[in-house]
Amino acid sequence: MPPKGVLSSVSLEIFFNLNAYYLALFMVAEILLVVYKAEVLPYPGNNIALDVVILFLLGIVELIMIFMGSKGNLTEHVMATAISLASLLPSIGLTLYFLLLQTYVLRVDVVLCGVLLALHGLELLFLFIAVCTFSRVPT
Template sequence: MAARGRRLSSISLEILLFLNGWYSATYFLLEVFVFLYKGLLLPYPAANLALDLLMLLLYLGLEAARLFLATKGNLCQRALPLAVSLAMTFPAALMAVYYLRLQTYVLRLEMVMSAILLLFCGLELLLETVALSTFGSTDAY
């Protein structure tokens, strides 16, 4: 545990995690509406639409778990949940890249939303690494 009265948790990381939680929920809802739009107006193959929606649900679960672990690790000053969240950042970023470049139809709105999502992932990666090194320098297990 940290020394008495000494706080090692990062307020900037916590603010970023809070904002990313709201942004991820907004991103999910907007993507559902965009898929509805694309499914109705574009010749979107049904198999591809189902795959993209399934990946969106997987992304939502992964992101919720990642943000929960990062918040828990940061506020409780524990290295293990923060390290697991740090490892989960890479699959979350890969899914954001998929929605940025690799899906069947990519709208400009999706490009902007996914770029913002990647910015959140990058900043969280940086701040989680700093917090993890801070926690690792003490007995935070």
């Protein structure tokens, strides 16, 4: 049986690293925007708590997706990559909440969420390719 070559995707790993840095920027920007909206706009108290909880939930889901995807990609493990692919879907849903459903959506929110959704779209494509590639090769 011939030895298999390296199957991990450099492009996917680059997007995971880029997403990790962008996630930090996104979280700080959204926290500052929630503080700004609470001070300037007539923001109901329950909605502030909801937005903050969903923001931290998004951060946790993103960290799981990045960690599992990076580990799955580097070790060429199908299950870890599939878990990352599965956790990408709630992450997209939570990002869409910040883009469409939060109490006040500012233009900066639209830009931040648009960039994050573009990253998610590219990661979705590369994760799907990685899962297909890893599952085809016998262990």
